[in-house]
Amino acid sequence: MRVIAGIVRPDKGEVYIDDKLVNEVPPEHRNVAYFPQTYALFPHMTVLENVSYGLIIRGMDKEGANARALRILELVGLDERADSYPNELSGGMQQRVALARALATPSDILLLDEPLSALDAILRIELRFELRRMVKELNLTVIHVTHDQETALAISDRTVILRKGRIEQIGTPIEVFETPANIYVANFIGEMNFIPGVVVDLENRYLVVDIGGVLVRAKRALGRCEKGKVVLAIRPENLVVKDEEINKENWLSGIIDIASFSAGVYRYEILLKNGFRMIYKEPFSFIKTGFHKGDKVSVYLDPERIITYPYPAKGLRGVLVIE
Amino acid sequence: MFWLLNRAKRLSVVGVSKSFGRIKALDKVSFDVERGEYVCIIGPSGCGKTTLLKIIAGILAPDEGIILFNGKVVNNLPPEERRVGYIFQDILLFPHMNLWENIVYSPRVRGLSSREIRALAKEILDSLKLSVRLNSHPSELSRGVQQKTAIARALATEADLLLLDEPLSSLDYRVRIELRFELRRMVKELNLTAVHVTHDQEEAMSIADRIIVMRKGRIEQIGTPLELYLNPKNPFVAKFIGGECNFLEGRIEEIRGNIAVIKTKCGIRLSSRISGFKLGDKVLVAVKPEHFNLLVKEASDKLNVIDGLIKSVRYLGVYVRAEVSIGDISLIVKAPKTYLNKFVENKKIKLKIPDQAVNVFPYPHEGIKRAIAIE
Numbered sequence: 001m002r003v004i005a006g007i008v009r010p011d012k013g014e015v016y017i018d019d020k021l022v023n024e025v026p027p028e029h030r031n032v033a034y035f036p037q038t039y040a041l042f043p044h045m046t047v048l049e050n051v052s053y054g055l056i057i058r059g060m061d062k063e064g065a066n067a068r069a070l071r072i073l074e075l076v077g078l079d080e081r082a083d084s085y086p087n088e089l090s091g092g093m094q095q096r097v098a099l100a101r102a103l104a105t106p107s108d109i110l111l112l113d114e115p116l117s118a119l120d121a122i123l124r125i126e127l128r129f130e131l132r133r134m135v136k137e138l139n140l141t142v143i144h145v146t147h148d149q150e151t152a153l154a155i156s157d158r159t160v161i162l163r164k165g166r167i168e169q170i171g172t173p174i175e176v177f178e179t180p181a182n183i184y185v186a187n188f189i190g191e192m193n194f195i196p197g198v199v200v201d202l203e204n205r206y207l208v209v210d211i212g213g214v215l216v217r218a219k220r221a222l223g224r225c226e227k228g229k230v231v232l233a234i235r236p237e238n239l240v241v242k243d244e245e246i247n248k249e250n251w252l253s254g255i256i257d258i259a260s261f262s263a264g265v266y267r268y269e270i271l272l273k274n275g276f277r278m279i280y281k282e283p284f285s286f287i288k289t290g291f292h293k294g295d296k297v298s299v300y301l302d303p304e305r306i307i308t309y310p311y312p313a314k315g316l317r318g319v320l321v322i323e
Numbered sequence: 324m325f326w327l328l329n330r331a332k333r334l335s336v337v338g339v340s341k342s343f344g345r346i347k348a349l350d351k352v353s354f355d356v357e358r359g360e361y362v363c364i365i366g367p368s369g370c371g372k373t374t375l376l377k378i379i380a381g382i383l384a385p386d387e388g389i390i391l392f393n394g395k396v397v398n399n400l401p402p403e404e405r406r407v408g409y410i411f412q413d414i415l416l417f418p419h420m421n422l423w424e425n426i427v428y429s430p431r432v433r434g435l436s437s438r439e440i441r442a443l444a445k446e447i448l449d450s451l452k453l454s455v456r457l458n459s460h461p462s463e464l465s466r467g468v469q470q471k472t473a474i475a476r477a478l479a480t481e482a483d484l485l486l487l488d489e490p491l492s493s494l495d496y497r498v499r500i501e502l503r504f505e506l507r508r509m510v511k512e513l514n515l516t517a518v519h520v521t522h523d524q525e526e527a528m529s530i531a532d533r534i535i536v537m538r539k540g541r542i543e544q545i546g547t548p549l550e551l552y553l554n555p556k557n558p559f560v561a562k563f564i565g566g567e568c569n570f571l572e573g574r575i576e577e578i579r580g581n582i583a584v585i586k587t588k589c590g591i592r593l594s595s596r597i598s599g600f601k602l603g604d605k606v607l608v609a610v611k612p613e614h615f616n617l618l619v620k621e622a623s624d625k626l627n628v629i630d631g632l633i634k635s636v637r638y639l640g641v642y643v644r645a646e647v648s649i650g651d652i653s654l655i656v657k658a659p660k661t662y663l664n665k666f667v668e669n670k671k672i673k674l675k676i677p678d679q680a681v682n683v684f685p686y687p688h689e690g691i692k693r694a695i696a697i698e
């Protein structure tokens with residue numbers, strides 16, 4: 001963000017805005033608005049003045065600036081507080097004012113660093129979609145940095161996943177969630193089941209993989225992971241779980257170890273007979289009651305929904321550590 | 324089990340009030356926590372939840388009301404004699420001591436023999452599944468492990484009531500989710516009683532046996548996660564539990580026994596089980612986004628059926644989320660991601676709301692905005 005804004009110079013590489021090289025352009029001439037995480041409102045100015053300030057110093061007349069500022073305050077739900085001073089607002093409201101100020105500032109690119117992080121969880125969920133709606137309505141280009149992968153999925157057209165200074169994957173929310181480029185991304189975006197195994201046979205469309213003494217089929221991606229140790233990955237909501245004994249291919253039996261429910265989703269941890277632990281997620285339904293701890297179940301690994309990765313040289317645990 | 328067997332205590336809070344100047348932080352708060360129960364207190368910032376925890380710990384004195392442990396009033400018992408473990412969001416460890424020294428600090432100060440200390444520490448460490456070397460210093464450990472160590476240290480004081488104030492809030496998302504379930508497992512395994520304060524309703528729902536929803540110093544509702552989710556007592560709880568929520572204004576148009584038909588402002592007719600309403604009453608209806616059913620064919624009955632236009636679609640992982648407009652109002656609808664191909668922007672959609680999904684409340688006299696305001 002700081003390199004794009006021009007505050008930090010890159011050692012190497014180039015930054016283009018509208019296809020124009022801007023490496024030598026100072027920050028104040030880049031027409032990039034950068035809003036760091038620690039927002040500071042002017043304490044002696046009202047909410048309205050805080051939001052219209054950026055417009056006025058860029059030469060807009062006061063009336064026009066106030067009108068635009070009010071419209072954006074309305075979008076963040078704070079138009080009624082336009083005449084309040086920052087210290088009269090809660091922390092969450094102050095962050096919304098800071099966001100309004102960022103959105104009101106005319107710029108080619110808006111850089112937002114964790115703009116929702118100081119909000120209570122419920123407000124954050126609401127404001128995610130609001131922020132996206134506003135950005136689209138105001139026709140802005142936005143780069144939004146967050147450590148919260150749920151926010152990233154919900155808000156973005158595309159997500160760039162960075163790790164230790166490198167890009168791991170760039171893609172739409174569906175792409176990064178359903179076809180993660182590597183184990184790191186698969187683990188970082190949402191919860192994922194990882195099952196270590198060994199490829200024992202190759203079929204036309206499937207790999208036959210030994211996972212702890214049980215053979216399962218997994219979709220074969222040509223030229224990838226065709227022998228040796230592999231890791232099978234499958235999303236918790238892509239499993240099928242039944243409360244009956246099923247002795248068919250790709251069905252494994254186990255027992256519900258942890259049952260919980262939150263935000264419209266049941267989440268279970270299932271202890272499989274072969275010792276593996278699987279997470280299963282199921283959307284709420286009025287028709288079906290949830291499973292309970294101790295229930296005997298069968299788990300289906302749909303071969304088409306399994307993604308296979310090469311077994312990491314550093315071992316599976318080493319790759320899955322986030323901190 | 325050496326020290327920790329059957330230690331859980333029963334907690335009762337009776338009529339507790341506390342003011343700071345003109346601000347009433349707690350207003351006649353009463354509830355019980357059973358032995359071995361895991362209770363979460365949730366509410367927006369400033370609802371009084373941290374003040375309540377401090378009063379239970381004995382760090383603050385209530386203006387009114389009593390705190391009981393196992394039926395005995397403890398108001399006059401100083402914090403250090405309450406056998407309460409207090410865990411904060413900011414992880415407090417002695418930075419110059421290694422992990423082991425941090426954990427055995429309290430038993431050492433209390434003068435336990437080294438054999439007793441080893442037995443106690445081993446039991447705690449086993450239940451915490453700390454898989455790091457005990458001679459590491461806090462700065463060498465991840466924040467997740469640091470917080471676990473802080474919990475181990477609190478347990479080593481022989482606390483039988485664990486008070487946790489946003490214990491996971493400073494941790495990374497993934498570590499937070501993992502630790503949620505570990506916290507619960509540990510509390511259950513060691514047979515402790517836990518009161519856990521959080522602003523994150525997902526966290527509370529995942530961990531708690533029961534949840535206390537607080538707002539502006541008062542308790543709004545107490546219940547299991549599913550009870551609060553399916554039968555919220557008021558619009559605020561409906562909004563605060565389970566993520567997003569749709570609210571519709573309407574009037575009772577017809578009553579047949581305990582089933583009423585509500586006509587909403589936007590022209591939808593909804594049936595629901597009700598009690599205590601009469602014909603013509605102004606009501607507020609709450610419907611969770613994931614409680615709609617998609618209808619593929621024309622419904623014979625127009626009751627509970629909505630015809631809308633899909634304005635926007637977002638993919639969220641487990642769910643797909645759509646904003647659906649009906650006249651001049653907009654509803655949030657979520658469906659399992661297998662329905663992704665049915666959610667197409669600018670396409671018409673037919674939805675049905677099952678009776679059980681229609682939560683009816685008296686229209687709030689302070690207006691909708693105020694009734695559900697988080698701040």
